[in-house]
Amino acid sequence: MQEAEPQVSSLARKIDRLFEVVRRANREPFSNEEVARACRDASGESFSTTYLWQLRTGRRDNPTKRHLEALAAFFQVPAAYFFDDGQAAEIADQLELLGALRDAGVRSVALRAVALSPEALDTVSDLIDIIGRREAQRGGTPRDSTE
Template sequence: MADGRRSLAEILDGLCLRPVGRPDPYTNTELARLVNERGGDITDGYISHLRKGHRDNPTLQTLQDLAAALGVCPAVFVGGRLERLDEECPRRSFSAKLRHLFTAVYPPERGPYTPEDVAAAISAGGRYGTISASHIRDLLNPGPGSLPNPRLKHILGLADHFGLADEHGPQAAYFLDDRLAATIDAELADLMALRDAGVVDFVTRVAAHAPAWSPELRRQAVRAITQALESGDAGTGWVFPLTGERLSTE
């Protein structure tokens, strides 16, 4: 893959040639039979295309079905963990995770993204194909009795847009691994708390002005911020480090 991870074809082919928990490799026919016996719907020809890289954009459901048949976590197909937990399914829904990202992740100078914003951003580069705002709305709020079933490139595009990334590229495993999602959500909770307290906006403004500051002014800023965090008496006053005098905030 261009982002430094192994491609879906390489991962799936490796899992078929060196399966988890069994000595013999899977043939395409055998793997298709296992998927279909579990309630999935796939052909050996489609598996062959995936393994050879002739097809590279399966649906979320297909990834889940292949992972269940192979005894691995679905996140492995996007560079995530291999081992499958005893209670891997049911997982927190794709829609719930996507709604949380819309609520939690957006630039400090604006409000939350709209589906139109996200669709335009993902479609603009072309790397993840195109996606419509109406499709994103369906992913956010699927109809009664229906489950969201995005394709892999859209999953990668959504992860990239909302800043879920590591050194290798989009961290789409968030959508396929509840254990990882819980870790990321804890970090997002901290971000939301900082944003609600005005810290994110403050840091953004400081970063915009800091390049023009002298080294001494930078040191004073650090001292002032540290004192504000540690004093615990913001309601009554604090000592301004430039003068050492206590300044009232009343």
Template sequence: MTDSESASISSLLDGLCHRPVNREGRYTNVELAALVRANGGEITHTYISQLRKGDKDNPTSRTIEDLAAALGVHPAYFLGGRCDRLPGEPAQWRRDGLRHLFATVHPSGRGPYTPEEVALAIGRDGRYGAISASYIRELLAGTSEKPRLKHILGLARHFGAPAAYFFDVVLAARIDAQLETHRVMENLGVNQVIMRAAEELPSLEVRRKVLVALARALRPEVSSDEAVEQALRSGAAEPGGHRT
């Protein structure tokens, strides 16, 4: 974990204790620990003090969830995400999120990363400590449900996702939709066309034919020629639009 990440965890928790969103007046470490335990969690006031001071910086996902519930915020808040928690919203470690990233995020032309590859990459990064391939398998299978913060950050960085993705179902839905779009575009060869077009801008006629072909493939039931022509005319008329 970088110094800035460590500071953000401690400062966020300390800030919520000084300025709670769910009550008037500050939380003492003893009061917060008692509230966590009353909600079914396990934490000591000493550990809370260590987290607030930055002496400890690697809580488990369960600790993050318990602190968030007691303080009336979303667990994602402690990982750079949103603060508000929607009524009835699940707000806990999402094993399915990790499984989805394994299934969908990998280099073009090959299959998913193996747990060994991910463990090696996180270890080489050096900022998030070591993680074993066997432990990653346990997280995927659900036999381990309480990853520590550094492991969460390392996994998120490897797959290029915000760490809050693993807790926030709303954010996850947006990212999963983007991943699905990227997957379809990759399978259709659209990404390659975009990259080639950026290197050498084709003529307007070529662009029209490409767009018509894509529109017909994606919506065969709709006459797409006129819609594509309108889009091209609109784009060409914008400031900086190219006419060839």
């Protein structure tokens, strides 16, 4: 009988998502070590690299409020991201948008679209949908977010 894979907690997914989306200015991800150090400095409490890894992987899932507040401060999200699932979903959507806007091509299209009429925006949206479907049919892959 095969042992079941441990289920990753909601908290672990939330923390890991911050690492995926919130990046340095050069778009490189933050390391567990530098985040743990910053959180340790901010909270004044013990906060090791191993502890952060355990939180990210779901091996530990009961951090102190101060630890979560330090993580929120580091990643510049409200602490409610960790405590309120409704707010967490809204913040996750905003993080997705911010992540997409880091891509120069996406940012350029978005900035040019600001001046368009609602009808023109609908047309652009339809075109993006059509192109996305065609790429999917041809086996194309979405642009790498690190480009």
